[in-house]
Amino acid sequence: MTVEAFLLEHEPAVRLGAFIGVFAAVALAEAWVPRRARALPRRRRWPANLGLVAIDTVLVRLLFPLAAAGFAAWAGERGWGLLNVVGVPGWAAFVASVVLLDLAIYLQHVMFHAVPALWRLHRVHHADLDFDVTTGARFHPIEIVLSMGIKIGVIAALGPPVAAVIVFEILLNATAMFNHGNVRLPRGLDRVLRWLVVTPDMHRVHHSVEDDEANSNFGFNLPWWDRLFGTYRDQPRAGHEGMTIGIRRFREPRQVDALPGMLLLPFTGGVQGYAINRRSWEGSGDAA
Numbered sequence: 001m002t003v004e005a006f007l008l009e010h011e012p013a014v015r016l017g018a019f020i021g022v023f024a025a026v027a028l029a030e031a032w033v034p035r036r037a038r039a040l041p042r043r044r045r046w047p048a049n050l051g052l053v054a055i056d057t058v059l060v061r062l063l064f065p066l067a068a069a070g071f072a073a074w075a076g077e078r079g080w081g082l083l084n085v086v087g088v089p090g091w092a093a094f095v096a097s098v099v100l101l102d103l104a105i106y107l108q109h110v111m112f113h114a115v116p117a118l119w120r121l122h123r124v125h126h127a128d129l130d131f132d133v134t135t136g137a138r139f140h141p142i143e144i145v146l147s148m149g150i151k152i153g154v155i156a157a158l159g160p161p162v163a164a165v166i167v168f169e170i171l172l173n174a175t176a177m178f179n180h181g182n183v184r185l186p187r188g189l190d191r192v193l194r195w196l197v198v199t200p201d202m203h204r205v206h207h208s209v210e211d212d213e214a215n216s217n218f219g220f221n222l223p224w225w226d227r228l229f230g231t232y233r234d235q236p237r238a239g240h241e242g243m244t245i246g247i248r249r250f251r252e253p254r255q256v257d258a259l260p261g262m263l264l265l266p267f268t269g270g271v272q273g274y275a276i277n278r279r280s281w282e283g284s285g286d287a288a
Contacts, residue, residue: 081159
């Protein structure tokens with residue numbers, strides 16, 4: 001059995017093992033070297049955040065039984081995608097696929113901020129009053145379904161190797177938990193790491209209540225896209241301990257940290273005063 005065949009056959013178990021391992025490591029680091037004081041205790045937030053993860057996982061498996069890796073195998077057998085048509089060597093196809101899939105996720109993230117209807121869904125992620133490892137997996141089920149549909153479209157167009165898709169999925173999941181960690185890294189280490197991967201301090205800026213800060217640092221895995229496309233911001237104005245996490249209009253814990261409220265949040269209120277092109281600070285932003 002080839003490595004690719006093994007990964008495809010055992011993909012759910014491999015991904016679950018990676019999730020549990022990274023989650024545990026980041027959670028321990030949060031307890032050991034926290035970056036910020038918690039606004040709410042874990043026992044109040046974690047059940048709802050992890051409950052949303054469970055709903056998302058079941059829904060994706062029901063609607064997309066092949067998942068991204070299975071679809072990549074199915075598309076590859078039919079010769080779909082640019083990399084299959086061009087006939088790129090295996091190693092180059094692998095590297096290109098991981099990088100280009102990450103670019104697609106960056107662009108998708110920008111789109112979910114730029115389109116009001118999509119922002120309604122994505123604000124479930126941003127409405128968390130704290131910023132920790134569970135925030136990295138807190139997404140509305142409809143957003144998760146749309147995201148998987150976009151990913152499958154990218155796979156169909158690109159034609160990536162199955163192993164590249166599985167590795168990318170594991171990396172994306174792991175880095176999302178890492179860069180949402182409430183972890184204090186040494187300043188020098190953070191400065192070096194953020195040239196290679198999105199760090200917690202880099203991504204935390206994106207969860208600010210201030211519009212111009214929330215409209216920056218969209219990367220989840222590779223940090224290069226923000227620098228390339230001009231969406232990179234080094235630090236929040238108020239500093240990491242002083243910045244406010246979340247969305248101004250949604251501060252009631254029962255609405256943003258209870259599962260029913262989180263599921264209903266996209267259908268609550270309007271989208272006012274939120275423009276992705278407002279990147280200069282006006283002091284009165286309302287990321288709604």
